[in-house]
Amino acid sequence: MRIAFYGSSLLSAYWNGAATYYRGIVRALAARGHEVTFYEPDAFDRQSHRDIDPPEWARVVVYPATEHGVAAVVAAAGEADVVVKASGVGVFDDELLAGVTAFARPDALTVFWDVDAPATLAEIRHAPDHPLRRALPGLDLVLTYGGGAPVTSAYQALGARACVPIYNALDPSTHFPVPPDPRFSADLGFLGNRLPDREERVARFFLAASARLPDRRFLLGGSGWDDRAVPPNVAKIGHVGTADHNAFNATPLAVLNIARDSMATTGFSPATRVFEAAGADACLITDAWEGIEMFLAPGEEVLVARDGRDVAEILAGLDRERAAMIGAAAGRRIRAAHTYDRRAAEVETVLAGALAARRAGAEA
Known part of the structure; x- marks a missing residue:
């Protein structure tokens, strides 16, 4: 055609x-x-x-x-x-x-x-x-x-x-596991542009979690965040080109997905970021939305948080070994069923x- x-x-x-x-x-x-x-x-x-x-x-x-x-x-x-x-x-x-x-x-x-x-x-x-x-x-x-x-x-x-x-x-030819990159070293990374119906949820899930864990390092990527006040343990790195997405996903202990308001309310709307992260075998923490089990198994292939307190508690109890197991399981599931x-x-x-x-x- x-x-x-x-x-x-x-x-x-x-x-x-x-x-x-x-x-x-x-x-x-x-x-x-x-x-x-x-x-x-x-x-x-x-x-x-x-x-x-x-x-x-x-x-x-x-x-x-x-x-x-x-x-x-x-x-x-x-x-x-x-x-x-x-x-x-x-x-x-x-x-x-x-x-x-x-x-x-x-x-x-x-x-x-x-x-x-x-x-x-x-x-x-x-x-x-x-x-x-x-x-x-x-x-x-x-x-x-x-x-x-x-x-x-x-x-x-x-x-x-x-x-x-x-x-x-997932396109396995563009999103795949790579070695860690010191530029993106962090305990938790979030990548997303600053949008009106996303900003409040970023504050509630990502910034609130960073405030609860002042000794941990958080990485905020995406355009539009320059003038946003953030806790001192959050590093703002601006736009991250697609060529760096694999390294951004593969390097931190975990990466965070935050749906926009409308997507979270509707459910059944996994963002590209979910599949990109899984393709890099990243340990993904996501906000809760209906239908996630269609794509990844909560607790085994993805970690689900209801708010920033949950994100902080998950991160505080997460070690490299468990993070690697969850990320590898997510990668296997997505490459097998969601390309x-x-x-x-x-x-x-x-x-x-x-x-x-x-x-x-x-x-x-």
């Missing part, structure tokens, strides 16, 4: 949490024989912060973040067998959605791929005139980064013909089902 994919960025993870997800899915689809063209805007200074070169496994088209630039790339949707508009492109999202669906061939599948379903649903649920909500009945399929039954039922109630979660996963190769096979099955449903409807 020829797939036209309109998303935020494949080339840059800078202020772009979906980059690892996009790369894993697109690379795996290409390995299965599909031709993917990824269209991304020159926006948010991402092109000057590229962390990969244009890959061999996808054609990447970078277009100006202008009305003219959008008009030029949406016309290319007519060349594809499957046309994907992702959420959160960040510029001209409504125009992209309208354009690609207008230019898609009558026999092509049209897909909305939501990488932040809880936020999208909150935006459109009480807005009957929202462009996406109006477009849903005409789209063949909605795919989501996560969310499980709460998300699929919500989308179908809003008019989607079908909604299927395609969860985050992007498996997700790409799921995508193929879903697309085949959508095509079959369309043909059945045409024959009825």
